[in-house]
Amino acid sequence: MLETLISETELEAKVSEMARLIKDRYRDEPILLVCVLKGSLYFFSDLSRKLGLNVQIDFIQASSYGSGKSSSGVVQIRKDLDVNIEGLNVIIVEDIVDTGITLNHLRELLSTRRPKTLAVAALLSKTESRKIASPVEFIGFEIPNEFVVGYGLDYAESYRNLPYIAILREG
Secondary structure: OEEEEEOHHHHHHHHHHHHHHHHHHHOOOOEEEEEEEOOOHHHHHHHHHHHOOOEEEEEEEEEOOOOOOOOOOOOEEEEOOOOOOOOOEEEEEEEEEOOOHHHHHHHHHHHOOOOOEEEEEEEEEOHHHOOOOOOOOEEEEEOOOOOEEEOOEOEOOEOOOOOOEEEEOOO
16 A cells, blocks of 8 residues: 655655755766666656756666665665766765665765765655664655655565655555
């Protein structure tokens, strides 16, 4: 059973707001957006279009979930970046920061590659679930500790294409 948590309209407004904040921070400096596949795809796509010029994109795939509803605690990099990020303003674009394990791993990995700046834009944050503190410079929504799907987030590869975010309930 799906219970709508964040509507399509709310998502669109929040992504626009986050793009404005990012533009204010970086002004006319070039930015490399790093999409964390697969969950961030819809957020990443909408955000990148709202940022306008001076945006490059790349993709990384990391997972600590597998097909379950809770983190395994082990981060796997399934696809690495294609570009050298040394000296670039890099923004990791995440769908959700839950335990913080995956994000912390990505921050550590990418910081070793000497970017000019490294920041995170996360659409969703579950502060109550955090096991590892990792800074998130741009946060869309703080949400309760519920399992959510839609707008890129999935359960066993289903529900990603929903245009809204919903709590997935048993039953």
